[in-house]
Amino acid sequence: MRFLLDNWYLILTALVSGGLLLWPAIRGGASGGVSTAEAVRLINREKGVLIDVREPSEFAAGHAVGARNVPLSQLETSTALPSNKALPLLILCASGARASRAAALLKKRGYDNCQPVAGGLAAWREANLPVESAA
Template sequence: MKFVIDNWYLILVALASGGMLVWPLLKGAGAGTLTPALAVQLINREKAVVIDVCETEEFAAGHVNGAKNVPLGQLEERLPTLVKNKALPLVLVCASGARAQRAVAMAKKLGYENAQAMAGGLKAWREASLPVEKA
């Protein structure tokens, strides 16, 4: 106990540094952790399929190059016919990333274990100065 009293500041520093190491993990737990740069690597190296779960009007206004539009409400019925190979990585995108997170859960339920949501959605894609198509 004397050690704790005499070295309280060391214990405080150890707890603070541990907290700083754990914080990014906790912060990223609720959101997608796939950055636009990692998504590009998946697309180029592993032939990932990009699925945009925005509504048709949003998709027409702008989307990731080569993305296929499957609105979230139609995902369960259209995904199995669109992507037959369940081993392929799926990159799910929406405007901000929230719908894509829900889409990941739906895709995994259908057997697509390599499904990931792009953190920040199309907004993050644009901020990374990556190309956007308009329909």
């Protein structure tokens, strides 16, 4: 007990550093999502469909090549989604926040194989994956 009292600052430092190491896993576990590399693998090998849930003006400014634009506000009623609900849907937005909400909405519509792309379009660009803009 004396050791704990004499070295409280070392114990506090160890607890804080451990918490900081675990924070990304805790945060990432809540939102889930696939990496950009995994998203590309799903698109190429399993015919995954990339759905961009940003607004049309954001989509026009720049989007992943081959992505379909279905804004989050129109997701529940959109007919632009694939009719085959077994296909992997990869949900993309600017940073990943809207994509997580969109994945939850799509799962309610019966698309059980949908996942947000972690980091959104920012991560897509950072991975040097193709991006195009509407002319």
